[in-house]
Amino acid sequence: MATAYERIRDALRQDIRGGRPAPGQKLPSEVKLSERFRTSVPTVQRALAELEIEGLIDKRHGVGNFVREPRRRVLRDNSRHQWEKDRAREPETTRLETGATEHDTGLTASDLVFHAEYREATADEDLAAAFDVPVGTKLLQRTYRTHSREEDAPFDVAHSYLLHDLVAANPDLLDATKEPWPGGTQSQLFTVGIELDRVVERLTARPPTSEEAEELGIPRGVSVIVLRKTSIDSGGRVVEVADVALPGDRTELVFTTPLARW
Amino acid sequence: MATAYERIRDALRQDIRGGRPAPGQKLPSEVKLSERFRTSVPTVQRALAELEIEGLIDKRHGVGNFVREPRRRVLRDNSRHQWEKDRAREPETTRLETGATEHDTGLTASDLVFHAEYREATADEDLAAAFDVPVGTKLLQRTYRTHSREEDAPFDVAHSYLLHDLVAANPDLLDATKEPWPGGTQSQLFTVGIELDRVVERLTARPPTSEEAEELGIPRGVSVIVLRKTSIDSGGRVVEVADVALPGDRTELVFTTPLARW
């Protein structure tokens, strides 16, 4: 015999999967549900908490519980790096056409809202190790958020770090108002004579902190994929480190590993 | 002002981080905690539930709440595919030395407990699409679990699928008692004349189903990384599809993308 909250959870899940209520619509209030299922409000809340973690509902304090709308999915393929490299030296008109996020989402630039912030930072122990520079080295920290025009929640939140002295050779690279830079980071690095040799991505997944849940527009409990992208130039130097948080409920990552022939 | 359960959660977390109680040790009972914090048991439970999701404690019904022991971490690097390919044609003595899991964990074969199950299966819609064969095509389904001798919880649970008629050319490949096969799947495929051209890995992350939480030895709420590995041979055929579940609290994936030079 299943417990009360499991029965309620399963019943509501089946209703929602069947489109009742429809995505975006409000569920009956918790008091009404407790009456319908002849139980107490905390028991209903326990059932709803599990549906929230499954990403099926949004709880909105003082408003109600809502069926979550399906969100645009993002496929992030590692071929994006070569694709970006190929574009880095193209004329600006070509680079303007599409960026990496458009590439990932299949959206066009006009559907996307892009947000960038620049600030100076210094390398903590972690970043110093990643760049192989002394702690305290001056860095340029850039924060990126991209979302589609119809959704507030971003596809990702990225904190990208560059060696300040390396990119200062081109003052435009220190200027956030030049964003979105056509062609992206590889094109920016090209202006100071840098060519990438490879990109290393290291990732894991965990439940979000409450700040991440807020930022990525996911309910508590839905997983976050945390990814550190390290870009290495043709001289073997680490030239960019980016920490990216991706909402697990809308993101798929694809990595293709080519193998040498026998 | 923080809520009661947040205060309790934060206080207990700080204690645990400080080594009090030590990993593997029992926390005071929930009744004792409710007395210490002058609150009710359900409030203590709410605090403990959050610590469980963070992976900090294990709740064991009828026994107590325990500080979770740190678990051996696994770094799964996509260079493993080329590494396996290089080994596939080596003599058996070389292949016996180390397998991919030893490569990932830094453990030696004697530290690892390996478990394999074989059974025949037929392609459902999903697998049929992955292999590009008709629904109902006969497959060989292989289930793998590897864990270290000191831990029960596996590093991953993998369901690997091969086209039955393709591998039946070597009857040893249908025989689970031949596992662990020195050199792994690429070596097995080599015996029927297959050379891999590339490996495509597609992954996302989500909270575990209760079955996955059980199987992977993770508390409810800790994320699972779900990965589909597709192996494509030199003729462009899909020759293996593997669905792998990895516990997010112990797994890091590393993918290196080489870029063509300008």
Added chain:
DNA sequence: GAGTGGTCTAGACCACTGT
């Protein structure tokens, strides 16, 4: 059987949102 965590009640009061 003793001790533990798991579920549940029937309320209370607080915090938030929208009118």
Added chain:
DNA sequence: CAGTGGTCTAGACCACTCC
């Protein structure tokens, strides 16, 4: 202000584990 969800109480009884 009305209506909603968020937190909390002070118990009760059940289920599980170990002795």
